[in-house]
Amino acid sequence: KDRLKQKLVAIPATPTTPAAKHRLWPEIDRITQEQLHYARLGVGAGGWQLFAEDGDMRMYRREEEADGLVVDPLKACHVVKGVTGQEVCKIFFSPEYRAGWEATLEDMTVIEHISKDTLVFLQTHKRIWPASQRDALFWSHMRQVPDDQDSDAQDLWIVCNHSTEHEEYPPNTSKCVRVYLTVCLVCQTFIDPPRENEEIKREDITCKITYCSVVNPGGWAPASVLRAVYKREYPKFLKRFTNFCIDQCKDKPIEF
């Protein structure tokens, strides 16, 4: 770990991103820290039910409703070899990769470029009959965080997405119902075996991923259809996304 730490610059306790001057910053900073804490709590307590399992991937959900709408929280863990947490978070965050892995996407626009680590997205998603089409307007923030809980891991990376408003893009148009989401992707990198003075290869790297999501469908959607969509789409997303990361990174120099 010490050898790897030498590659990193000192990480200030308070991020020095230019996004810190933006009106949304207090919310972005607070929700990102809350989501990091939430992601790191295990699934032992809190009524999490395992609903999908495939290799190292585990997906858990809790059945919850708000105002009669299904808002089941989801927590997923995965272990992916050959990629770093920084690479995985960069691919999840960056607009240029999104169409390559986001299977539910119809259209995506960056409506505000707050800073290179903080963007505001407007997305439209594929319609599921008989429900209305959905869109989502959310800020997305990526940051590196010192890992004070795991001495074998490098600093971890998080991407946090959270719904917001924009006066030029009001919700619930004739075309779409707006969904409200809070999502985070947290990644830790492990190097094994940690050989002194030897070049680290992709086969030595393992990335531990935690993905948490709560999506409020924003308007009527039949509960049974919605739960069936969750059960089908979330495992599909995590497998497709992680395979996309492996494929994008395999012939590139490792980014720590």
Ligand code: 18C
């Ligand atoms: O986190 C993910 N992606 C990020 C970048 O895009 C970001 C976006 C999250 C979008 C949340 C879902 C938006 C609505 C999707 C509609 C479903 C379309 C399915 C089409 C199938 C052909 O954070 C990865 C997100 C992975 C999403 C998995 C599916 C989630 C389902 C949520 C349902 C919401 C209401 C749908 C209403 C229709 C109900 C019948």
